[in-house]
Amino acid sequence: MNTRKLLTITVVSASLAFGVVAQAHENEQPISNADVPSAVQQAANTKLNGGKIVRWEKEGENYEAVIDRNGKQMGFTFDANGKFVSKHNESTEHKEKGEKY
Numbered sequence: 001m002n003t004r005k006l007l008t009i010t011v012v013s014a015s016l017a018f019g020v021v022a023q024a025h026e027n028e029q030p031i032s033n034a035d036v037p038s039a040v041q042q043a044a045n046t047k048l049n050g051g052k053i054v055r056w057e058k059e060g061e062n063y064e065a066v067i068d069r070n071g072k073q074m075g076f077t078f079d080a081n082g083k084f085v086s087k088h089n090e091s092t093e094h095k096e097k098g099e100k101y
Contacts, residue, residue: 028057028064036063039082047076047084066090 033041036056044053044065051069058064062085064077073090 028059031056031058031063036065037080037082040065040078040080043078043082043084044076047087 033053033056035058036044040063044067047065048067049069051067051074053065054068054073055066056063057066057075059077062077062079064075066073066075074087075090076087077085079085
């Protein structure tokens with residue numbers, strides 16, 4: 001495979017991946033603690049490690065707990081049964097969206 005074709009495939013793949021991630025974050029809806037299933041709350045509590053949950057968001061079928069540890073906020077995503085899905089740096093996410101954070 002020539003270099004130009006490989007570069008084109010890489011750029012297209014990265015663009016598609018970024019689009020999926022950006023679209024997922026656009027579907028975030030703030031929710032209250034009372035609207036989070038107890039299994040999800042319990043799972044999030046296992047990720048605290050000295051931090052605290054500062055907000056909850058609903059992302060499609062998943063729930064995100066934003067946890068603050070020493071001034072750094074991380075988002076932890078769980079499915080409705082409390083299974084851990086992913087984590088990300090909240091400040092990085094907001095910079096990608098062009099927000100000041």
